[in-house]
Amino acid sequence: MGLFYNPGTKLDYTWAGKYVYDNPCVRFVAIDNKKRGLGDEVAPSVLLHTSVPFSLENLETDKEVIKPVLMKHLQQVLPDLPEPVEVKSHKWRYSQVHHGYSGSPGCVVLCNKPLIILAGDGFTHSNLDGCWDSVLSVSDTFLKLAGKL
Template sequence: SRVLIVGAGLTGGICACLLRRELPNTFNIVVWDKSRGAGGRMSTSRSPSNPKCTVDLGAQYISATPYYARIHSSFYEELLAQDLLKPLVVPVEDMMYKEDGILNYVTPSGISSIVKHYLNKSVMGENQLKTLRAVSYSSRYALGLFNKAGVRIDVPWAAKYFSNNPCIRFIAIDNEKRNLASNDFGPSVVVHTSVPFGIQHLEKEKDAVQNIILEELEKVMPGLPQPDSIKCQKWRYSQVTRSVVDCPGQMTLLSQPLLVCGGDGFTHSNFDGCVESALKVFEILKSSL
């Protein structure tokens, strides 16, 4: 038997890992993705001149509420034990907390390392179509700036949210955010735009949008060193703003052959939303294989 998982993001990676762990040597697992690498929106990019210099262009950190920290404790414990997750120890200025007791984590090897960890371990009705089409995502741009070794960026914070800027929503000195320091590579900077800016410029040429972001960045961080290289990422599907209703975690489109949909569009856009969806999809696959 063979199982095809389309989408090498966090949900697909965890689902593939769970299938391999729970049903070893039962079937071949194949994962497809439109991108060249794994990670999806949990992507890490490398400087073309120094692969040790990296920047997270998608998810910036992982936030665990007390509820999800408890029910998904095995996932967090596994990642912490293997040093794939570390507590976020640097302050993030103007961060908003939705509830008390939230634990924030960063990834020393880049956010895509979590998806790669799990991957290494491892025709619809009209109503369904209407339900899926009702799912909506926000859009934004991300900019990664890679610097040569020896460059210093002198700001009093490692990461910061901006609430009154028409373009920029979040900036992080990415290596400091992940508490990494080395003479082998320079600092990397990630800039996330606001959702309104992303929607306004969604269909524009990426190079033109990059210049707009850089101009605004110069106002926010005057005197920022000239980067060695820059990567601009358009996230057309950034975060879920309206998920699938009444189908938490998954949607079974066909029973023969089995076709199951999952992902954060069926839950919510964060680590725990992907874990929830992967668990739901896994249960469907486990009961059918």
């Protein structure tokens, strides 16, 4: 879901992105203009991603019906967030992993020449830590294979 604000609206958060562990609905929130390194003259926006369980449970629910539920949960996570001028909901049916690659290897070498490595949280587990675990797996795999080239 995207929340859009008028130019000049202050979103007083020190972070550009925040992973939320303790809410059944909200999983990730980003202050988009901070994330992109844009100044305060740009109208700010906030991006919300839901958790995998919440997404699976509400996959077929109309996005306009689910919007107030998302807003309620976001208010719990960010109680000082100002009222947006516009809110847009968007469903990403395949944005999160709920059945990862068998064995969770971190990455898979698809081809040695040219070297093609498949990676991402789909090869570990669905959260930011899963992405980092995959990055580390790619690094280890690349270093092992580079020694054989």
